[in-house]
Amino acid sequence: MATSELEPQKTANPKTVAKEPTRQAQLHRLLSRKSGVTIAQLQKTFGWQPHTARAAISAQRKAGRVVARTVTDKGSVYRIVAGQGDR
Template identity: 40%
Template sequence: MTQSSKPKTKKAQLIQMLNRKAGADVATISEKLGWQSHTTRAALTGLRKAGFEISAEKQGQGDPLSYRITAQPADAA
């Protein structure tokens, strides 16, 4: 059985999106995972509580915040 490149759980998909060099903004995450924006922000908080370090950066004036994982807990690797 071959393993697909797309993660199966939404949490795994979220982590994959946040591991990209550019990260992802709340609107993009919400659209991709079918979540409302408050659910997306709660999931980011949950990752932080689980030991992930997540940075929020503004790419340019008027652009939304882009979230990116900068460090993961050792057991998440």
């Protein structure tokens, strides 16, 4: 057996595939906006039911982020409070 057979095959430069951001990353981006995000916007963006959207916000809180809720005429607006708990 020749030593060349034991060496790993070298391949040409593999194409890098751009990964789409995860839903949690997308949610974090929406919550980090100055305008925040409503449950209705989360439903439309992700196709979630209201209870799923609230659970995802709760998961952000459990991850250590401080999520503030403000009641407006459009409904509750959720946003991550800058400087407190974001990583």
